[in-house]
Amino acid sequence: MILVTGGAGYIGSHTVRLLMDKGYDVVVLDNLVHGQKDFIERLNVPFIQGEAGDGNLISTILKGSHKECCSKEIEAVIHFAAYAYVGESVKDPAKYYKNNVTGSLSLLIEVCNESKRRNSAPIPIIFSSTCATYGIPESIDIPITEKCIQKPINPYGRSKYMIEQIIHDFSVAYSLPSVIFRYFNAAGAHPSGDLGEHHDPETHLIPLILDAALGRKENIEIFGCDYETKDGTCIRDYIHVQDLASAHIMGLELVKKKTGNYTFNLGTGTGYSVLQIIEEIEKVTGENIKVKYTNRRIGDPSVLIADCSKARNVMGWKPEMSDLKKIIDDAWKWHKIRFK
Ligand code: UFG
Numbered sequence: 001m002i003l004v005t006g007g008a009g010y011i012g013s014h015t016v017r018l019l020m021d022k023g024y025d026v027v028v029l030d031n032l033v034h035g036q037k038d039f040i041e042r043l044n045v046p047f048i049q050g051e052a053g054d055g056n057l058i059s060t061i062l063k064g065s066h067k068e069c070c071s072k073e074i075e076a077v078i079h080f081a082a083y084a085y086v087g088e089s090v091k092d093p094a095k096y097y098k099n100n101v102t103g104s105l106s107l108l109i110e111v112c113n114e115s116k117r118r119n120s121a122p123i124p125i126i127f128s129s130t131c132a133t134y135g136i137p138e139s140i141d142i143p144i145t146e147k148c149i150q151k152p153i154n155p156y157g158r159s160k161y162m163i164e165q166i167i168h169d170f171s172v173a174y175s176l177p178s179v180i181f182r183y184f185n186a187a188g189a190h191p192s193g194d195l196g197e198h199h200d201p202e203t204h205l206i207p208l209i210l211d212a213a214l215g216r217k218e219n220i221e222i223f224g225c226d227y228e229t230k231d232g233t234c235i236r237d238y239i240h241v242q243d244l245a246s247a248h249i250m251g252l253e254l255v256k257k258k259t260g261n262y263t264f265n266l267g268t269g270t271g272y273s274v275l276q277i278i279e280e281i282e283k284v285t286g287e288n289i290k291v292k293y294t295n296r297r298i299g300d301p302s303v304l305i306a307d308c309s310k311a312r313n314v315m316g317w318k319p320e321m322s323d324l325k326k327i328i329d330d331a332w333k334w335h336k337i338r339f340k
Pocket of ligand 1: 084086130131132156184185186203204205206208220221222223224234235236274297300301304
């Protein structure tokens with residue numbers, strides 16, 4: 001059985017759906033602070049409401065002794081559960097270090113303890129990291145490879161970076177197998193229209209523009225138009241959430257087949273500016289989006305584009321659904337169902 005922490009969240013829920021489609025037994029742990037209860041109902045997956053940092057609870061789940069596990073031991077952990085608002089992390093770093101660092105550390109300790117107790121193949125961990133661990137890369141480092149120096153510039157990025165370091169240390173000392181994924185900009189929704197992005201508050205570009213298209217927002221603010229990019233607005237690498245989900249399945253299969261410690265960027269290698277995203281959303285929705293230019297948002301790098309050749313070469317992964325039109329089509333379908 002696979003334990004998915006944060007399985008009621010955006011990327012987590014899509015990964016749970018794909019795992020189940022592929023025949024994996026899954027149990028989800030989520031505290032439902034940001035996770036969506038109706039996603040769990042829709043997924044029809046065994047569910048435990050609780051904290052990833054609750055050592056006793058995790059130990060019980062890993063052993064298969066929790067009633068939702070039906071006596072099945074956990075064979076791998078996919079750890080999504082985290083707070084992920086950059087701005088909030090600056091205002092309240094304690095919240096981020098407590099949840100993202102202390103919570104994950106406790107989880108990792110329980111995983112290693114359980115592996116030791118079993119005295120068989122160690123339990124691998126798949127960990128959600130972020131391009132925010134790279135901070136503000138030099139233009140010479142674009143597209144960003146996994147070897148690019150990591151210099152996070154906010155507590156959110158640092159919290160993820162710290163866990164990456166802890167995973168490395170645990171792999172050396174306790175032979176913890178791991179796959180670390182550094183996501184670029186997750187976007188899109190499940191093509192069925194019944195899972196998608198639902199953050200409260202919403203801070204991400206695509207859902208905010210879709211809000212404007214639906215008339216839930218008067219305009220979209222563009223944070224800065226004086227960047228050194230072709231149209232002056234920031235460039236990001238948008239990756240379809242289904243492609244992220246499929247990377248998790250491949251990572252799981254890879255680490256089961258060949259134990260080790262792997263780190264992969266997950267993006268497409270193509271960047272789009274804020275204005276290009278608005279233009280594509282206008283095309284897909286047929287709505288005219290009003291824009292308002294405002295100051296730069298502190299801490300926004302001008303360009304973030306992934307070099308994903310390592311994920312392709314080592315895991316055989318490549319984005320299949322991350323064409324920008326497909327991302328926006330799926331996001332729009334979901335957004336209308338969810339928010340109209
Ligand atoms: N943007 C706007 N207006 C908005 C919202 C966003 O102009 O109302 C711009 C941002 O300045 C940025 C781009 O749109 O250039 C994308 O912004 P998002 O907030 O959607 O995403 P980020 O690139 O800031 O954040 C993503 C992940 C984070 C991660 C970060 C690393 O969502 O989890 O990349 O930089 F930390």
